Amino acid sequence: MMSDRRDTKGKSFHHSELFASIPPTCLPIVYHPNYNITFMGLEKLHPFDSGKWGKVIHFLKEEQFVSDENLVEAREASDEDLLVVHTKRYLNRLKWSVVVASITEIPPLMLLPNSLVKRRVLRPLRTQTGGTIMAGKLAIERGWAINVGGGFHHCSSDKGGGFCAYADITLAIRFLFDRVEGVSTATIIDLDAHQGNGHERDFLDDRRVFIMDVYNHNIYPGDGFAKRAIKRKVELEWGTEDSEYLQKVELHCEGALNELRPDVIVYNAGTDILDGDPLGGLSISPQGIIRRDELVFRAARRRGIPILMVTSGGYQKKTARIIADSILNLHLQGLIGADGSGSGPSAE
Numbered sequence: 001m002m003s004d005r006r007d008t009k010g011k012s013f014h015h016s017e018l019f020a021s022i023p024p025t026c027l028p029i030v031y032h033p034n035y036n037i038t039f040m041g042l043e044k045l046h047p048f049d050s051g052k053w054g055k056v057i058h059f060l061k062e063e064q065f066v067s068d069e070n071l072v073e074a075r076e077a078s079d080e081d082l083l084v085v086h087t088k089r090y091l092n093r094l095k096w097s098v099v100v101a102s103i104t105e106i107p108p109l110m111l112l113p114n115s116l117v118k119r120r121v122l123r124p125l126r127t128q129t130g131g132t133i134m135a136g137k138l139a140i141e142r143g144w145a146i147n148v149g150g151g152f153h154h155c156s157s158d159k160g161g162g163f164c165a166y167a168d169i170t171l172a173i174r175f176l177f178d179r180v181e182g183v184s185t186a187t188i189i190d191l192d193a194h195q196g197n198g199h200e201r202d203f204l205d206d207r208r209v210f211i212m213d214v215y216n217h218n219i220y221p222g223d224g225f226a227k228r229a230i231k232r233k234v235e236l237e238w239g240t241e242d243s244e245y246l247q248k249v250e251l252h253c254e255g256a257l258n259e260l261r262p263d264v265i266v267y268n269a270g271t272d273i274l275d276g277d278p279l280g281g282l283s284i285s286p287q288g289i290i291r292r293d294e295l296v297f298r299a300a301r302r303r304g305i306p307i308l309m310v311t312s313g314g315y316q317k318k319t320a321r322i323i324a325d326s327i328l329n330l331h332l333q334g335l336i337g338a339d340g341s342g343s344g345p346s347a348e
């Protein structure tokens with residue numbers, strides 16, 4: 001049953017399953033098998049490993065970092081949850097298969113009944129969106145959290161695109177601002193190869209949100225209007241390699257966090273910067289990605305700022321292994337751990 005409640009900030013808000021409490025025995029790593037999109041071979045038509053999320057978990061289990069017992073199971077975002085950011089008009093448009101086909105860039109979807117599209121495509125994306133919102137709360141409680149999916153940074157409140165149907169980053173931040181005492185500012189560090197025009201449009205004139213975006217400026221979306229929201233904009237050229245990339249990420253990450261100390265960091269850790277990515281157009285090595293994630297977590301942890309990581313774009317066959325290796329490296333470096341402090345290697 002939905003009922004109005006009052007949060008700690010005294011405002012009325014709907015009851016959301018996404019803010020239910022999580023047992024302390026769980027690691028703040030959020031996932032659900034429903035994240036993965038597979039049906040009738042349609043997923044093979046997309047330049048896209050649509051099962052990458054499950055593979056990341058598979059590798060993390062192999063290394064015995066996570067288990068079914070200590071993972072946090074994501075819940076699907078409800079309409080009411082989505083309406084915290086999205087317009088009714090936008091959610092209604094998703095009831096047309098042709099609209100979903102265009103947003104996800106899977107043209108054959110337009111031929112399918114919407115009930116099927118809803119079950120096999122929108123539900124995975126809604127579950128990942130729920131995962132990001134849940135991870136936001138966990139990041140505040142534990143100092144860090146990772147949603148193994150999410151990072152739909154091209155979607156804004158009333159427009160989807162570039163495979164992004166729900167604005168999970170905007171939603172996670174809005175949930176925290178509305179419902180968590182002491183959280184009133186956020187920094188988005190968007191290191192996916194593409195410009196994050198969705199959250200940029202949503203927070204265009206919102207001084208509570210500081211956006212840093214590092215992207216290849218020659219590719220999609222080239223959203224000049226949204227760029228006005230970026231406080232630290234780093235535009236990369238085709239084929240940018242590790243040393244230049246990492247130098248820029250470190251410089252601007254430190255600079256952004258020195259300029260404004262936020263209550264929370266949302267880190268959009270897209271891996272489509274990887275050399276050979278058909279969409280990203282950059283030439284970063286697997287080691288470069290692992291080093292990048294470490295730089296960002298180090299910058300956050302050194303300042304004691306809670307960090308929420310989402311995995312965003314990057315769908316080559318080898319991507320899942322790199323994401324898993326990066327998470328294992330964060331653990332090895334003592335930047336994430338079971339004790340939640342993140343200040344040193346966890347006691348196990």
Ligand SMILES: [Zn+2]
Pocket residue numbers: 192193194270272313314
């Ligand atoms: Zn991307």
